[in-house]
Structure formats: structure tokens, C-alpha cells
Amino acid sequence: MTRPEAFRRALLRHFDETRRDLPWRTARTPYRVLVSEFMLQQTRAQTAAPYYARWLRRFPGWSALADASRDDVLLAWKGLGYYARAANLHRTAVVVRERHGGCLPRDPSVLKTLPGVGEYTAGAVASIAFGACVPAVDGNVRRVLSRLMDAPRPSPSELRVEAARLLDPKRPGDFNEALMELGATVCTPRSPRCGVCPVADCCRALAAGTVAERPALRPKRPVRHVAYAVAVAVDGQGRTLVVRRPEKGLLAGMWEFPSAEIADSGSGGAIEAAARARLAGLGVGGEGAMSGRRCRPSVRLVPVRHAFTHMQATYHPVVLPCTTRNLAAVAKSGLVVRVDELAGLALPVAQQKIGEQLATMLAGGGGEGSV
């Protein structure tokens, strides 16, 4: 069994000498630690870094974030993905202000009651922001511990017990970060650099020659394929309609072109029919003549594919001409905006790509062809 003292010494010495210069490692406050932990869920440090800097300029503390509109919050998160994190962070700011006097709770069990804060985030924040002696097991730490223990599929409770046993009570926050950093930079999934690993002497998988098999791969879940007909209504002034997604679930609260799920093998005619039916459901008649000259009627744009963690979505956009009066009539169920204003909305990546195609088409090019 790995001796904790030797392990801590080797790990923290390596961390002190090699730690990456990341923006959330300076001027730490509980707010900043929580923001960075939300951003780092499912996202690499290099990707999150510019978003973190922009976020702090836009929302420097709890009050600024709690006061912000949902659209402002989603817009600041735009491009980072997994938008539920932004919504949860926003809700957390409100809860911190209203129920905790503007101070993040220190107790991990109370932290876990905040929106979007689970076991890992509570441990990371409590240890890094407040020096609490609690472990934090994320995906990187799971992999490192699985190899150190030479355990193919350690359970969450086994991982927590081992992480707590190794944890340095004098520097719990640094220790947790050091273990995560080891997983991100040395004990990587496919090519672990055991030759330079500071804790190689403690690694059972290395001794047993089983590093490549630890942790054992989880059986892959089958990926669901879903197709959508997307109604891109455009009036003669180059304005289009977007609607708000439901408050819960995938891409909650973001804007999108109206869409309807269709059979994966939908023909061009079926796609347009579904898109028109969706618009009709919103009260927009799609048959009105275009009053402008720049947009051909009923044009299919290039399909856009997007991979979510649990499904592969294909969006089939169809540009449908509408009169200005049609669009104005539905302003209550959605938002009527000029195409160049789409960039200022919290649109998911796939919807942004549709908007870009539309802008190109209105400028005089693009489109797959008339339906």
C-alpha cells in the first residue's frame, strides 16, 4: 500500500516545480474558484482560460452575476458548451446572495446543496478556497488512482477513501490540484509519461505492467441519431425568427431557429413540410411572397451536424420566405431579429452555423438549392 507521506512529498514537490500558470491560480477568491471549477467541468484548462478572463471582466463577483439577465449569462458562456453549467452558476449566485449573505458556504455538505455543485465540485472548492481537508475526485484523479491502485473499476466510494487517505492535511487544496494536474499532464489517458512521473515508485499498475488497461474502459453507450427540420423564416428585410428553448434539459434557455424532429431519412419534401408545420404552429404562414429580392424562396441550406455526449444531431435548415407582417405577428412567441443581430444572442454552435449560412446566402451566395 502506498505510504501517504512519501506520496504527498513527491507529488507536491513536482507540483511546486511544474504547476501550470493558469489564470484561476492567481488572486483566488471563493467566487473565482467556483467559476473556474464550473468552467473546468468537461472542458480543458486551455479552452476555459480565455472564457474565464472574459467572465471575470463581465461578472466580477456574486452581485454582478446574480443581477445579470439569463441572456447575458448564456451569451458570456457562448462557445464553451454544456450550457447547464452557466445556468447553474447563475442560480448559485442568486442563492449565495439571498440565502448565504453573499458569502459562499465553507461546508462541503452545504456547498452540495447549490445548483450544479456535486461531490467533486464541493470537494474542490472547499479544499482550494477554504483549505478544508476533503478529497476531490474528477475524471483525471479517477484515472490516476485506478493506476496507482491497479484497480480496473474502482467504485466512487473506493476512490474517495483512497483519495482521502493520500490527501495532505497541511495543503489539501494544493494536493487535490496536484493530483488533477498529474492526470492532465503526466498520467494521461493514452500515453502516460511514466518515465517522468513523480509517483512512479508508488504505482502498482506500473509494477504489474497493466498501465494500459487501467482504468478498464466502460462499455460504450450506443449513440442516438436525431434529425431536425429547421425553419429559417426570413422576411424581405432580412429578418428572421428565433425561439427560446425550454427552461430545462439540453441547451436550456438558449435561442434557436424553430425546429421539429423528423425521421432520420427524411426527404427534401418531408423536411420542408415539417419546417412549415413548425412555423404554422407558431402562427407564421410560410407561403407569403417574399417582398425582398435578395433571398430565393424555400432554399435548403447545408445540413449541420453536432455531437452531444449522448446523441448525434443533424439539423436540416430550410429558408422559408415570410412577410414582415407574418413575423411581426409572432414576435411574442419568439424574437424577430436581423441576421447580423444573431451574433449577439446566446445561440448554440449548430444554430450559429445555420445563421452564418443564412448571412452568406442573403449576401448573395450559398444554399443547397431550391426545394
Ligand code: SF4
Ligand atoms: S507511473 Fe505512470 S501510470 Fe503510474 S501514476 Fe505515474 S504516469 Fe500514471
